[in-house]
Amino acid sequence: MVQEPRPRLPAWFKVTFREGPDYREIRRLTKELNLHTICEEARCPNVWECWNSRTATFLILGDICTRRCHYCAVTTGRPLPLDEAEPGRVALAVKALGLRHAVLTSVNRDELPDGGARIFAETIRAVRRELPACTVEVLIPDFLGDETALETVLSAQPDILNHNIETVPRLFTSVRPQGRYPRSIALLQAASSRGAVTKSGLMVGLGETMEEVREVMRDLRGAGCSIVSVGQYLQPTTAHWPVMRFYSPEEFHLLREEGLALGFRHVESGPLVRSSYHAERQASADPA
Numbered sequence: 001m002v003q004e005p006r007p008r009l010p011a012w013f014k015v016t017f018r019e020g021p022d023y024r025e026i027r028r029l030t031k032e033l034n035l036h037t038i039c040e041e042a043r044c045p046n047v048w049e050c051w052n053s054r055t056a057t058f059l060i061l062g063d064i065c066t067r068r069c070h071y072c073a074v075t076t077g078r079p080l081p082l083d084e085a086e087p088g089r090v091a092l093a094v095k096a097l098g099l100r101h102a103v104l105t106s107v108n109r110d111e112l113p114d115g116g117a118r119i120f121a122e123t124i125r126a127v128r129r130e131l132p133a134c135t136v137e138v139l140i141p142d143f144l145g146d147e148t149a150l151e152t153v154l155s156a157q158p159d160i161l162n163h164n165i166e167t168v169p170r171l172f173t174s175v176r177p178q179g180r181y182p183r184s185i186a187l188l189q190a191a192s193s194r195g196a197v198t199k200s201g202l203m204v205g206l207g208e209t210m211e212e213v214r215e216v217m218r219d220l221r222g223a224g225c226s227i228v229s230v231g232q233y234l235q236p237t238t239a240h241w242p243v244m245r246f247y248s249p250e251e252f253h254l255l256r257e258e259g260l261a262l263g264f265r266h267v268e269s270g271p272l273v274r275s276s277y278h279a280e281r282q283a284s285a286d287p288a
Contacts, residue, residue, distance in 0.1 A: 065107035073236035091126035105139035117149035124156035168212040192224025201229035201275035231273035
C-alpha cells in the first residue's frame, strides 16, 4: 500500500520569530521563579507574538503529564510531588509582569485525588491577592469527570473557565485515548450551569470534516459555552499525529461567522489560533 504524501505547509502560513525586551523578560522571570509555561512546553507557534505583548500562559502542577495525547508535545511520565509554593510564585510573576489578564493551565495529574483542583484554586486566589485588578482564566483538565474537583476550582471564581474539547467525536479516542468526548462536554455543561463563563477550543486538520467541526461547535454552544477558539493543528514531531490537511484563511473566517451565528459571544478562528491566543480580549468581549 502506497502511503499518500503529507500536505505541505501553505505559502501563506507564516510564523514570525522575533525576540524583544518583553520576550526576554518573561523568559528570565519564569526561569528565576522556576515556573513553566505551556507556550514553551507545547511548542506554541505564537510564543514570539504573545511574549512580546507581555502575555504568557502559566503551566502549573509541574511539567510532566500523566496522559499521552497524540497531538501534544508536553512530556508524559510520572509527575514529581506537588510544589505547594508554586501558586505564590505564579502570582509574583503575574504582578511583576503587570498583567491585566492571566491564563493558568496545567498538565493532567490523574494520580491526585482531586486532579490538582486545589492548586488551581490556590493559584487563582494568590494572583488576586497580588494583583486584584487582574482577570484570571483557567484552562483545566477534565478531572476524570469529578464535579467536586470542578467545584473546588469554581469556588475561587475564575473570570473564564476553559476546557478544550480539541477534536471531533469520531477522532477523540484515537487522538486523546485517555479522554472522553461526553465527559468533556458534561464538564463544560456543569460549569456553565453554575454560572461560570465557559470557553473551549478545537484543532482542525487532524482528519475531521467541516461538518464534524460544525457539530462540535453546536455541542459546545448547547453546553453553554460562550467563547470558542479554532486553530490549525501543527505536528510537533514526526512521532505525533500527522497533519491531514491545512485549512485556508477563508475556511477559518467561515467557521468564525458560523460560530457567531450559533450565539458564541466571541470566536477566535485562524491558522495560528490556540486556546489562549488574544485571551485578554475575550475576557471583556461583549456578547455577539
